[in-house]
Amino acid sequence: MENLEETSSAYTHILYNYLIDIGLSETLSQYINMFALLTALLITATIIHFLVRRVLIRIFGQFASSSKTNFDDLLVANKVPRNIAHIFPLTIAIKYMPHVFVDFDSFGFFVDKCLKVFAIILILWIIRSLLNTIRDYLKTLPNLRDKPIDSYIQVFMIFAWVAGVLSAFAVITGIPLLKFLTGLGAASAVILLIFKDTILGFVASIQVSINDMVHIGDWITFEKYGADGDVIEISLATVKVQNFDKTITTIPTYALISDSFKNWRGMEGSGGRRIKRSLNITINSVKYLTVEDVKALKKIQLIQSYLDTRERDIDNYNSQHQIDKSLLLNGRNLTNLGVFRKYIDSYLKNHSAINKDMTIMVRQLAPTPQGIPLEIYAFSSDKRWANYEYIMADVFDHMIAAVSYFNLEVFELPSSTNFMKFDNIETETSTKASN
Known part of the structure; x- marks a missing residue:
């Protein structure tokens, strides 16, 4: 790669020198030289991107079809090979773009920053693809299907985006990342206010998972939010409940630990x-029942033996205690x-x-x-x-x-x-x- 760079640097002004020799003006020669180098670099980057992408997709495809696990299939489904293929042409562009704009320092400086920002975005795309693959794979595991996997993936993605945005600002402003982070300390209160719901949702997701409060698929009733149905999604900020009338109710995740709700999982796991x-x-x-009433009720089979037993016990009690039954209220009665x-x-x-x-x-x-x-x-x-x-x-x-x-x-x-x-x-x- 270093030899290629030296060769490129040596031949940067060949076309420019030729144009000057044939009598073109210096400014026109610089523009023509720049466009020619830019075209050559774009064509080279496009060819490399095409070849690398084809090779990576074929390698991943063959590996996915031959392996027993479905993790590699999910890598292909989430376009991880495609995103990785973008790294090679972008690296070449960043490395050799200064030679293209060697005579246009200010514009070359701007393009260089744009390419570095795009590189940060590309890294975020790759991280997102990998995290989505991990999420999809974990959801296929029987022990983790009812866990709030989306919440944890979103937390990692938020940290990645924050790091990416800070890095992009550092690249654009030219301020070192460490100094840039130090300057953000004064704005921490504002950042906490902006990400209040996210922080609360993150804490709630951890507590919900650790305390085993809610699983995906649980039937919950949350009267405050009008939710009565099955949990279909638990994310960092919200919990989605599909009610029995097929409507969807969205509940803040932190409401699961701050408010009271009913989870019917215990009933569903019991015997009735x-x-x-x-x-x-x-x-x-x-x-009170008279003797005639009791005689009539004995025709009901379910209580026939009960009435026989109770009538005998009551008669024995009343006889032993010489109860005057001329008045029905006296003694024991049914x-x-x-x-x-x-x-x-x-x-x-x-x-x-x-x-x-x-x-x-x-x-x-x-x-x-x-x-x-x-x-x-x-x-x-x-x-x-x-x-x-x-x-x-x-x-x-x-x-x-x-x-x-x-x-x-x-x-x-x-x-x-x-x-x-x-x-x-x-x-x-x-x-x-x-x-």
């Missing part, structure tokens, strides 16, 4: 999905609400879609102005959303239909139809009274 819903029973419909609660409990334990290895509970909550809430707390075996909703609806359909068999009523606010019926009854009553 929770059913927690109540039915309000009117208080006035709750009553209530229609208690028997209904036992019936629903037995129904859930015999339901094929309820997970028997997890909590199954029918509980009575504190009375409210809307009645007595009778809550089901159980887990469906099928966690898929549509099937889960079907199972829960099926259970409550049965509950609502079964209430009347126990002489209970479900609380319901009166509708306009109820008021119309009431008005009709009052009208008929007043008409009969007047007659």
Whole structure:
């Protein structure tokens, strides 16, 4: 390369001297000499670029097709060989461009700076291609598919761009890079303000990854941002959630550590999905059961053995304590609400879609102005959303239909139809009274 440079330097003014000898002016000879050298350099750089690119692409292609790993395939897909091929002609251009503009120092100085800035940009392109290749490769590894790889790649890319921009400014201004960085110390507060979200996102990405808070593919609910769906991307600044209505919600990454959200991964990894819903029973419909009522309820198979056992225990207790049963309130008694609660409990334990290895509970909550809430707390075996909703609806359909068999009523606010019926009854009553 040094011999080539010396030869080039020696022959820089051959054409110029020839033109002077044939009588052209000095200025015209300099311009013609410059354009001729520039054309020769561009043609040489183009030929070298073409050859190097063909050779690199062929070598990488053959290596990728013969190797077992897909990393080299990703190198080709992300155009790493193409970008590397640009280095050779650019190096030649930087090295020999001063000889082209040997008679035009100011313009040659400008072109030299432009080429060096372009070299920095080319290095950034290569780094970006390599980082994208590493990102794509890491995403193919089973253990890393749910990790926020994009965040870490973006962090490295930001550092590369910052270093590249600072180097470009140092080249343009002619100030040494170390001195240039020293001067930036005064502007650090402004830089921190500009990159506040990036810094917060970087810190949040690390904490999210270390604490295993969110994976790609997790179902999360973030009420503050209206997000309810699957995480499809975790980047340095944002987290993208595809909601169940197929809309996309973008959440700042640092919001995952500064605000509260719900991750449904635990449910999806467990044996069932929770059913927690109540039915309000009117208080006035709750009553003690008579012997005839118990006899009628024994026809319900799920609670037949329970009623036999309870009736025997209650009768023994009342007999031992000589309870006066002429008044139903005395002694121990069964209530229609208690028997209904036992019936629903037995129904859930015999339901094929309820997970028997997890909590199954029918509980009575504190009375409210809307009645007595009778809550089901159980887990469906099928966690898929549509099937889960079907199972829960099926259970409550049965509950609502079964209430009347126990002489209970479900609380319901009166509708306009109820008021119309009431008005009709009052009208008929007043008409009969007047007659």
